[in-house]
Amino acid sequence: MTTHETSRAEWRATPQRAAVLRALHVRDGFASAQTLHAALVADGVPVGLSTVYRTLRFLEAAGHVDVVRDREGERLYRFRSADGHRHYLLCRECGLSLAVDAGDVERWAVRIARDTGFHAVDHTVELTGVCARCRPGRPGRPGRRPEEA
Amino acid sequence: MTTHETSRAEWRATPQRAAVLRALHVRDGFASAQTLHAALVADGVPVGLSTVYRTLRFLEAAGHVDVVRDREGERLYRFRSADGHRHYLLCRECGLSLAVDAGDVERWAVRIARDTGFHAVDHTVELTGVCARCRPGRPGRPGRRPEEA
DNA sequence: GTAGATGCAAAAGGTTTGCAACCAC
DNA sequence: GTGGTTGCAAACCTTTTGCATCTAC
Numbered sequence: 001m002t003t004h005e006t007s008r009a010e011w012r013a014t015p016q017r018a019a020v021l022r023a024l025h026v027r028d029g030f031a032s033a034q035t036l037h038a039a040l041v042a043d044g045v046p047v048g049l050s051t052v053y054r055t056l057r058f059l060e061a062a063g064h065v066d067v068v069r070d071r072e073g074e075r076l077y078r079f080r081s082a083d084g085h086r087h088y089l090l091c092r093e094c095g096l097s098l099a100v101d102a103g104d105v106e107r108w109a110v111r112i113a114r115d116t117g118f119h120a121v122d123h124t125v126e127l128t129g130v131c132a133r134c135r136p137g138r139p140g141r142p143g144r145r146p147e148e149a
Numbered sequence: 150m151t152t153h154e155t156s157r158a159e160w161r162a163t164p165q166r167a168a169v170l171r172a173l174h175v176r177d178g179f180a181s182a183q184t185l186h187a188a189l190v191a192d193g194v195p196v197g198l199s200t201v202y203r204t205l206r207f208l209e210a211a212g213h214v215d216v217v218r219d220r221e222g223e224r225l226y227r228f229r230s231a232d233g234h235r236h237y238l239l240c241r242e243c244g245l246s247l248a249v250d251a252g253d254v255e256r257w258a259v260r261i262a263r264d265t266g267f268h269a270v271d272h273t274v275e276l277t278g279v280c281a282r283c284r285p286g287r288p289g290r291p292g293r294r295p296e297e298a
Numbered sequence: 299g300t301a302g303a304t305g306c307a308a309a310a311g312g313t314t315t316g317c318a319a320c321c322a323c
Numbered sequence: 324g325t326g327g328t329t330g331c332a333a334a335c336c337t338t339t340t341g342c343a344t345c346t347a348c
Contacts, residue, residue, distance in 0.1 A: 012302060012347060034337075048305040053338060073222045073312085074337065089265055098265060104257045109276060112249050116238055118278035125274050127258060129267035161322065161327060183312075197330040202313065222337085223312065 011058075016047045020055040029097040030068060030076035030090060068126050089127040093134035100127065160207075165196045169204040178246040179217060179225035179239060217275050238276040242283035249276065 011017075023036045023043075031039075037052045056077050059065045065077045066086050078097060080086065087102040105125050113121035160166075172185045172192075180188075186201045205226050208214045214226045215235050227246060229235065236251035254274050262270035 010302075010348090014303065014347070016304070032337090046305095050306080050339080051304060054303085057339090069218060069222065072336090073218060073224075075222075089261060089267060089270070091267070092269075100261050100265075102257075105254055105274075108251075108253045108257075112238060112276060113278060116247060116249075116278075117281040118238060118240070118276075119281075119284055121238070121276055121278035123274070123276050125254070125272070127261060127267075127270055127272050129262060129265075129270035132266040132268075135268060163322080163328065165329070181312090195330095199314080199331080200329060203328085206314090221311085 016045075016051050017055050019045045019047055020052055024059075024065070024077065024079055027095075028079065029095045030078045030088070031095075032070075032074050032076050034074075036077075087125045087127070089129060091131035091134055092128050093130050096131050096133075165194075165200045166204050168194045168196055169201055173208075173214070173226065173228055176244075177228065178244045179227045179237070180244070181219075181223050181225050183223075185226075220277075236274045236276070238278060240280040240283055241277050242279050245280050245282075 019040055020036060023040055024031065027039075033049070033052050033056055036056075037047065037049050040047050040052070056065065056075075059077070060067055064080055066080045066088070068076050068078075068088070068090070070076055078088070081099055087100055087105065089098045089100050091097070102125055105123070109121060109123040113119075168189055169185060172189055173180065176188075182198070182201050182205055185205075186196065186198045189196050189201070205214065205224075208226070209216055213229055215229050215237070217225050217227075217237065217239070219225055220241075225239075227237070230248060236249055236254065238247045238249050240246070251274055254272070258270060258272040262268075
């Protein structure tokens with residue numbers, strides 16, 4: 001996966017792209033383009049929002065990140081682990097994300113595809129919840145989202 | 150629970166709302182607000198886009214429709230069937246939607262929740278593909294027409 | 299030197315909202 | 324009459340794109 005990929009346009013190393021990659025690594029949960037951009041700017045890295053979007057799109061096309069959508073439809077990005085673990089359990093409070101084994105779901109999807117005669121069946125599986133640490137006490141004490149930076 | 154629901158503002162019957170409901174019924178696959186609005190206008194029903202959106206939001210809040218997002222992030226609405234069948238296999242070409250049995254996935258989600266200690270785990274499961282009728286080229290397999298569930 | 303990258307601002311989509319006019323009850 | 328409803332337009336948000344400038348190779 002670290003192959004040079006000369007198939008598409010050359011990837012030119014720039015400080016901005018390095019910064020986006022770093023920002024993605026640091027918070028290894030999901031993050032939106034806007035959040036990453038804000039974090040970079042806050043860190044004193046002068047990078048344009050367009051560049052963040054372009055870099056993320058490139059990473060997405062290259063298969064280096066997984067993308068999910070939050071409730072509002074915003075895209076969230078996360079580095080893809082080694083092979084194909086692409087399903088996550090995401091904490092709605094703090095953004096913590098756990099890769100989960102979705103073998104059962106993969107097999108289920110294949111079975112559905114076969115049973116229905118559909119082709120090129122793709123699946124989206126996202127789990128969200130509240131992690132043990134964010135376990136809501138009572139309504140009066142909201143946990144405030146610690147992911148906010 | 151899903152009875153009269155007088156809990157929120159009264160639902161006042163209007164021609165526009167009736168039209169949106171009708172439009173949703175007619176195409177009982179998923180449809181976007183924009184698509185519904187266009188269809189209504191084309192049918193000579195003068196209804197504003199805002200009203201379509203507002204009606205759909207109301208239906209969503211009342212739990213009468215299921216909502217998924219297509220690849221571009223557009224919201225697609227569909228009447229929710231009686232019980233709780235909320236997972237669909239959607240044809241990317243024609244929009245045909247099949248309700249699929251997701252019992253396995255439901256159980257898988259519950260198991261994941263238990264194993265991870267997460268609370269209030271919610272799941273999103275969407276299957277998309279190309280139905281037999283829309284299958285491009287590839288002659289030889291007279292795909293059976295899946296029945297709308 | 300040059301192909302490619304950056305950043306600004308403006309555009310593009312989809313969705314929501316402010317507000318005056320409207321209509322069902 | 325009153326209060327919910329409508330519709331237009333403008334506001335909002337996220338994401339994309341045009342273009343002149345800049346830079347990594």
